[in-house]
Amino acid sequence: MGLLKSKRIGVLMGGTSAEREISLKTGEAVLASLKRLGYTAVGIDVSEAMPETVKREKIDLAFIALHGPKGEDGTIQGLLEILNIPYTGSGVLASALGMNKIASRKLFLFHKIPVPEFVVLKRGENYTAISKTLNFPIVVKPCSQGSSVGVSIVHQAQELLGAVELALRYDPEVLVERYISGKEVHVGILGDESLGAIEVLSRTPFYNYEAKYIPGMSTHIFPARLSPEVYQTTLDCALAAHRALGCRGYSRVDLIVNGEGVPYVLELNTLPGMTQTSLLPEIARGVGMDFDALINRILELAVGNDGSCQARPSLENGG
Ligand SMILES: Nc1ncnc2c1ncn2[C@@H]1O[C@H](COP(=O)(O)OP(=O)(O)O)[C@@H](O)[C@H]1O
Ligand SMILES: [Mg+2]
Helix, strand or coil: CCCCCCCEEEEECCCCCCHHHHHHHHHHHHHHHHHHHCCCEEEEEEECCCHHHHHHHHCEEEEEECCCCCCCCCCHHHHHHHCCCCCCCCCCHHHHHHHHHHHHHHHHHHCCCCCCCCCEEEECCCCHHHHHHHCCCEEEEEECCCCCCCCCEECHHHHHHHHHHHCCCCEEEEEECCCCCECCCCCCCCECCEEEEEEEEEEECCHCCCCCCCCCCCEEECCCCHHHHHHHHHHHHHHHHHHHHHHEEEEEEEEEEECCCCEEEEECCCCCCCCCCCCHHHHHHCCCCCHHHHHHHHHHCCCCCCCCCCCCCCCCCCC
């Protein structure tokens, strides 16, 4: 990868989504790592005038450290395609699908990947009829968000309206789905391989924003405590989800494994958190790959085999 060392790499971070602060942390961690690895890297906060900001920096390659809308949803990927700048991670289509929990679920269902039973609510629709079609508890979440922003677990009918209103603040479409009780596990995918599954235990009623980002509010166990057969099924299921959306490079799949050992896919993150203490880096560490090696691999996966920075085709090729 000698050729890559001569390139100017821009770490795109910040952005305008609700996950801006997390993205800045991911970006700083990635930038520090690239510098340790000997690359010429520059941090770029793309919160305003995105096209001009990206163009001004004259980068050869983008390491995308954004989360949420206008970063993880295919839009910045589209801009980079137009500017002919190669970038890390998934392309336009897979990114857009991953960000949209309804669109991605339709593909998961097509590929027979288990997902919680769900219904979709749009702004202005009658919410109360829903409570008759699903048994409580149910989970209400915005179609396109992350970091558990706008997600609620609803135990009784009178809590439903508030939960739907909250989710609608973030997206005009809301998912109302069956609560799956079981072990929450997250699977890291790198290249076209499931690296491993990590188990998440929260002190909060579910893995909410607080549990995700306040130290001590959640603990992680690697590898997840599942029987060898269920562990393998979970890894296979996550890889199937990654392939179903046509993801590239890396991703993290969030699942709940129920008491019968069935892994239900909750969602796929095309740009998972990449701080030193984030789950994908922790999974990588668990299989002997340190943070810098992980960052280096993600970068290599973004370019041609010879390390040249030719832009890639915009259509997905299934991995
Ligand atoms: N169907 C479900 N059953 C049980 N818990 C759920 C379900 N959906 C979401 N959760 C909980 O909410 C968290 C956030 O949901 P998720 O779908 O991963 O959205 P986000 O994109 O905000 O991370 C999950 O990590 C899990 O703890
Ligand atoms: Mg999640």
